Amino acid sequence: MADTVTNPSPKTSGPPRKGRFFKNIWFFIPAIVLTLLVLTAIFAPLLAPYDPIKVSMREKLLPPFFMEGGTTKHLLGTDKLGRDILSRAIFGARISLSVSLIVIAITASIGTVLGISAGYLGGRTEAFLMRVTDVSMAFPGLLLAMLLSVSIGPGFWTVILALSILGWAPYARLIRGEALRVRGSDFVAQARVNGASPMRIMLKHVFPNVLNPLIVVMTLAVGFIILAEAAMSYLGIGVPPPEPSWGSMVADGRSEIDRAWWISLFPGIAIGLVVLSGNFLGDWIRDKLDPRLRQV
Template sequence: MREVIDLFKINEYFRSEDFKFTMILIRRSPLTILGISITLLLIMIALLAPIIATEDPTKTDMSKRLLPPSMEHPFGTDQLGRDIFSRVIWGSRISLFIAVAVVAISLTIGTLIGLVSGYFGGKIDEILMRITDMFMAFPRLILALAVAAALGPGLFNTMMAIAFVDWVFYARLARAMALQIREETYIEAARAVGASDIRIIVGHVLPMAIPTLVVRATLDMGGTILTAAALGFLGLGVQPPTPEWGVMVSEGRRFITEQWWVSTFPGFAILLATMGFNLLGDGINDILNVRARR
């Protein structure tokens, strides 16, 4: 019965004026459409990697070493004879998984700390924000490098290192939203009828903060892919022979002057994915701002 009610609500939303207005805003923004298209393409490639990839991404064949792009190998081969096209396709899974996992962890931790700090204020706010300031005092990439070096290379450690750095931005943003929302009249009304602090935070403050946090999370997806690629490039991220874009760029830097394709195609994949998420985040931000003004 609940599933039927949910489907009815979804159907009603698609027929509502809000949905039509949102679609009008999207159609009027070519960059938003481009961002959505790139993001959907990245997701489809990651999901269909076993079908799209023409070869095993870890299979080596020294007889095909450093072959230029051709019909058999659209992106050429690397120094071990591995098909770069297949490695780029499979690398989309790694990069997308890192981006989603890191943003989810950072968003959860940062939102929790920020909402508690902003809602309660006082000493709790002072302590939590001074801890946040300590993390923000270090450059993002430098701190991620330090944490990754301490934890050691690997996929899980890469995600933990980036999440360890990124949560502070969500904490600051969630705190600012909580400071604003807690002064609203309906929050005072909820307190007056005896609602607990946890219920007010979860039921009233969090839903109002979610749109802004989602915009930030979408924009951070591209930055997370860049940071993960940087760690892989420096040897502190995902390790070979895993097909990760940053590692592939690092492996091809020795051949960049003659065998340009080894680094160029994974580098272009990083550029495309980052640009797609940034355009998508900007588009969502513009839509929410217009809807708010409306």
């Protein structure tokens, strides 16, 4: 009887390491950029070589260190008042991050509470809350924020109020849809049978099941809020001078763009990097946590 030779089955392996690295590159690079932003904002007084609002007319319009006439004392140069660009950019990161985190905390909290209430309770509560949400979303949010800032006057908390007043509406609409989906699940029905109150069901069963899309939208909102704050400061209705803001730094360089381009360029690069990083990281988290949100 002839012996049968059994060929060993080929070993199966996961995707190559190189492929996994490039697949996750949209996580690593944005995460590094945003981590650096957070660390820069926290340790700004230690990292900044100079007082960001100190005026030194003898050192005005110094170019970056790599240009002729530049000096390592001011690595990114100085503006028309002799203020150090690097120091102002570092402290500008603190303002941008603070505004972004506070606005996201306010809008996400309000939107989540209203969205869960509308989605789970239904009926007249849902109809009323969704009509309010629809009306809020009908207004151009950034334009209304600018009008409000002009009416009240520029300031740190004015920017936060202006960006928060309508920013909750997209959260409410998204969370309401997720709450509707969870409301019809078996474990929620079982909780009702067991006598759980609506408040307990919303906190214990509905809220944990809407966290994934909530995290995604919060991450995507970082870039938008930083860009909105920069736009308001650029127009002079955001954080008032002499406090350094990336938007106001870009505006300061408009009149000197032909001979001192670095005043506007470096804060502009910072805005672009942070906005793109927030968007890419949000897309990556969305694909990992909830691919259904690709259509949102």
